[in-house]
Amino acid sequence: MTLSPFAIKWLPVLLLAASNIFMTFAWYGHLKFKSTPLLIVIGVSWGIAFFEYCLAVPANRIGHAVWSAAELKTMQEVITLIVFAGFSVIVLKEPLGWNHLGGFALIAAGAALIFRG
Known part of the structure; x- marks a missing residue:
């Protein structure tokens, strides 16, 4: 299957976002x-992680045609922070304070440095 240049560039972003969820x-x-007993939680978590790998591995395989490995990893980390922030507030009902948002902003600034080049 041949993907368009647009798909090769942006499909990995969508796949990484889904995998991070x-x-x-x-x-x-x-x-x-x-x-819930820890062993059950570990088993369920592994089962969920299987689907994460089914999305992340193709994301990185496809994305490496346009992005460097460092850019893909950086992209994944920023997506992780965005997904986690939403999860923390919506699912866990834990508020994010200014210190969390400031820390995330500093990480985002570091990510921007990776893509500058």
Whole structure:
């Protein structure tokens, strides 16, 4: 299957965003179920993470045609912060303070440095 240059550039961003939603639930979703035994939580998290890998691996494979590995990793980290911030507020009902937002902004500034070049 041949993808257009537009798809090769932006499909990885969409796939990484979707993969991060799965991974955030795998890593942090169990915090809503603290009475569930740890081994069960680990098994469920692995099952969720399988779908994350099914999206992240193609994202990186396709994206590496246009983005460097460092750019793909940076993109993934920024997407992770955005997804996590939403998850934290919406699912975990934990507020984000100015210190969280300031820290995220500094990470975003570092990401911008990666893409400058």
